Amino acid sequence: MIKLYGHEISGNSYKVRLMLSLLGLEYEWITVDLTKGEHKSPEYLAMNPFGQLPLLVDGETKLADAQAILVYLARQYGGEQWLPLEAVPLSQVIRWLSTTAGEVRQGPENARLYYLFGPGTKINIERATQKAEFILTQLDKQLSTRTWLEFEHPTIADIAVFPYIAMAREGKINLDPYTNVLNWIERVKQLPGYLPRAGI
Numbered sequence: 001m002i003k004l005y006g007h008e009i010s011g012n013s014y015k016v017r018l019m020l021s022l023l024g025l026e027y028e029w030i031t032v033d034l035t036k037g038e039h040k041s042p043e044y045l046a047m048n049p050f051g052q053l054p055l056l057v058d059g060e061t062k063l064a065d066a067q068a069i070l071v072y073l074a075r076q077y078g079g080e081q082w083l084p085l086e087a088v089p090l091s092q093v094i095r096w097l098s099t100t101a102g103e104v105r106q107g108p109e110n111a112r113l114y115y116l117f118g119p120g121t122k123i124n125i126e127r128a129t130q131k132a133e134f135i136l137t138q139l140d141k142q143l144s145t146r147t148w149l150e151f152e153h154p155t156i157a158d159i160a161v162f163p164y165i166a167m168a169r170e171g172k173i174n175l176d177p178y179t180n181v182l183n184w185i186e187r188v189k190q191l192p193g194y195l196p197r198a199g200i
Contacts, residue, residue: 002027005044006054007034009116011109011163012066013054014197019070019159021195023077067097070156082156092150096157099135100164107131109164111171132173136181139165143180147187154191162188166200 004020004027006013020027032038032053039051048055048064055062056069058076063069074083084090110128113121139161142149149157166185168175175182188194 003030003057004028004054005030005032005047005057007032007039009034010053011112011167014195015066015159015163016054016056016069016073018162018195018197019073019078019156022159022191022193023073024193025073025077067100067160070097070160074156078156081153084151084155089150093155093157096149097160100160103131103135103138104161104164107133107135108168108171108173111173112164112167113171115171128171129173132168132171136165136168136173136175136178139184140178140180143184148184154188158184158188163197163200170199 002020002025004013004016006016006029008031017029032044032055034053038044039053044055045051047057047062050064052064054066054069055064056072057063058072061072063072071083083093107128107130110121110123111125111132114123114125114128139149146152148154149161162185165181166188175185185200189196189200
């Protein structure tokens with residue numbers, strides 16, 4: 001059976017759980033307590049030297065990094081609906097995975113971390129808020145002409161971007177001006193197999 005190591009507070013752990021649920025895959029959830037530093041324990045570092053969450057184990061396959069795990073799950077279990085193989089559409093999806101690790105992380109994800117863990121995070125909250133407003137403006141514009149981020153069906157691009165955008169209010173980011181983003185969040189929540197989460 002698939003094993004997923006993660007933490008409830010982690011949006012990256014959640015996006016993998018969401019993908020597993022959308023695909024109807026059974027898995028074992030193993031909590032790694034970030035607040036107790038369990039992600040830095042010798043046992044965990046032996047599996048994932050980066051000490052990050054989540055970590056997916058599927059038989060002999062061990063994969064870290066939420067975006068990489070989404071790619072694996074889509075190719076292994078989901079088919080081309082979730083991750084197209086042709087050059088142009090594939091690159092369009094990968095672009096959003098990069099955006100997730102860049103602008104989304106620097107904006108709404110960091111703003112959320114700041115308010116969850118306080119100034120000790122050394123996050124510049126003004127910069128994080130500005131970055132959040134930038135990416136939300138871009139997303140709202142992108143979603144003004146389409147149902148999903150790239151195509152007329154959801155892909156792992158949507159699943160990658162979704163959690164930290166949908167949880168933006170935990171970082172005191174106001175989503176109300178971004179009507180297209182709010183509508184998209186609701187569409188994700190209506191997907192068969194959607195996994196509810198506190199804060200969304």
